[in-house]
Amino acid sequence: MPQYAILIYEKEIPVEDIPADVMEANMAAPAKIEAMGAQVVDEQALQPSSTATTIRKGGVITDGPFLETKEAFAGIFVVECRDLDQAIEIGKLLPIMDGGVEIRPLHEG
16 A cells, blocks of 8 residues: 655644644544554654754755744654545544645655
8 A cells, every 4th residue: 555644734832732622633643544444654743843953955054944934844644545535534634723734655665
């Protein structure tokens, strides 16, 4: 089955400030994904973008994220599922306060 990266972009707020219903929905997502007949291969939450280190062209190293945006890359799910349509349905399970979810197929093989 193909694999998809589901990238989560969200406004950065402290974890303790995330609404309880959003946290509960995030915690329930893996079981719902499995119930759909798909599999979570990996999932990771990221530290705040302020902890990022970026290597730019020419080997220049800077503190912070590469891009300045309203939303930060907050986490990633890698799922194995039937097709893009099912990956989109999985992406819709993930609650978003002010950001978005991006779905990308992974290279096979």
